[in-house]
Amino acid sequence: TSTYDYVIVGGGATGLSLAVRLSEDPTKTIVVLEAGNSGIGNPNITNLRLNANNFGTANDWQFVTIPQVDVGNRIQAQVQGKVLGGGSAINSGMYLRGNKQEYDALESLGATGWNWDSMFAAVKKSEHFHPPTQAEVDTFNMTWEPAFHGFDGPISIAIQAVNVSHFFPDFAVPTLKNLGHEMNIDPNGGFHNGPYLGFSDYTTGLKHPLICCVRILSPGHQSHESPLTASGVEYISFNETGIPETRTINAKNVILSGSTLNTPKVLELSGIGDPAILNGLDIDVVVDLPGVGANLCNQPITTASYLIKNGTVNAGNAIRSAIIDFQPFSGYLSGEDLERSNQLLETKPDLLSEAQFNIMKAQINAGVPQMEFAWNIAADANNVSTLTFDRLILVKPLSRGTVHINSTDPLVPPVIDPKYLSAPHDKFAFAKGVQFTRTIVDTEPLKSIIVGPVVPDATVQTDEDFVNYVNTISVSEHHFVGTSAMTPRSEGGVVDPSLVVYGTSNVRVADLSVIASLPGIHTVSLAYMVAERAAEIIKEQDT
Ligand SMILES: Cc1cc2nc3c(=O)[nH]c(=O)nc-3n(C[C@H](O)[C@H](O)[C@H](O)COP(=O)(O)OP(=O)(O)OC[C@H]3O[C@@H](n4cnc5c(N)ncnc54)[C@H](O)[C@@H]3O)c2cc1C
8 A cells, every 4th residue: 555645634725725735746645535525517616606505415514513502502503615625615705814913913822934924925825816807997996906916826816896786886985984984905915904895716626535534543652752653544435335434544744624623523533632522532642632622713793784765776786795894893883882892801701812812902902803894785576675784793703612522433523612702792892793784874875775774673772682683693604713723732732833733743734723813804815825834834844
């Protein structure tokens, strides 16, 4: 049996991008194990507008959380890509980058070399920006800064242009201006405050067999003093009749790219993790690493919609989230609310590290965006138009949760407990964000064409009503990070700045689980950053 140079577990956004870069060296042999199907020829994957058709299908892991105590004990569905391309194959294609401070924070938390400069260079390497045509520029007032973009990478990026309703230039932009929210000419260069036209990426799945990696193999590893050296991985392969067969792959390097929710499972099944979890399942502790599966972070999301006066706008066939407005707390909280925010920020939420808490508070004070307001307009069959803030997202929550196995059966899903809105400040700031949409529609020129609220309806008025609204309606975004954090081992870290799992010599993690603190964005650009940086590091170290 042959020994590959690299086995990459997970052919998702990070894993595939990394495989492409590593395969640039023709002397290296690489195998990618992907648990899901191929997306080849599937229009639900190639057409961004149909992405939701994948939810609940074989292309989705169909995870659910345990009951979420702070949002009415609701169990929430957690869509996650289980198809070549992973999340990037079934996502909505929105493409965003955060503020410089948010990447520099990763280095402050212990990820030496992972800062805005290195990650900006990495993401430009991954990018093939397609500038808009002159006609699109003229029609939609598009702006962009060439220095913020890469033009030779594999990931195509463009500004969304098709069928944008006149509502946006005529009503949305002037209203935002009257609220003091000035347009951002290009949010991709390390400052994404303010409204801008949506950027998109266009990635699609590829072809592959059905394979699910179970655990890392480390034959003969006896001593807990010396680092574990993996010889490859064990995986289950389903044959044509659906019968599972256990097989192995030998490799000099193991790279886990199964995503924030899946990678802890492979580590824990391999005996790498929190002894309290492993002992309970009679799994031998090979590496004592309590940070595996901890520090789980994701964003809460909800919507609000308003009826538009008949005949005042032509909704046309506008695309989703045509304008996205990212605001710091000072952009939507009143003076009194800011005082309340400061009071709530005096107490560190459970499970959030002191280091992260301090950094996040500094970012809040520096005006880093905390809330996303995405604007969309649509008309029904009777041409009744509705303005929907289709993504109201608290983009940098303080709440932290966990994901762990509770079975040694590799086919049993992990226990996912993100503890949504468990930090009191999260609930306050999120509910206030939803409430702020009432201020937006009460501002001219929008005010003159709004009939009134649809969802939440007009009975929802007080602070308490809005808190109840988010408790009962909000769901979770798909932007998980943090469960194999790149922080010092003594602070709950799982990987070092070279992405090597502590206590091992040749096991790396390269997916979004390594990002200790979430930039306030949609996360696929981060996956490309991690992949490009990982490729640079691995190529340099493995010469
Ligand atoms: C529905 C949805 C919509 C989204 N919308 C956007 C958006 O519009 N814009 C944006 O920026 N981001 C979006 N995201 C987020 C973005 O797609 C993810 O952050 C990104 O894909 C994460 O990359 P990853 O490499 O960490 O994991 P993934 O891309 O999820 O890849 C992990 C891969 O590993 C495979 N895998 C897992 N475990 C195993 C195993 N044991 N053996 C073999 N294979 C395994 C999985 O099947 C999967 O293909 C969205 C995500 C989802 C799910």
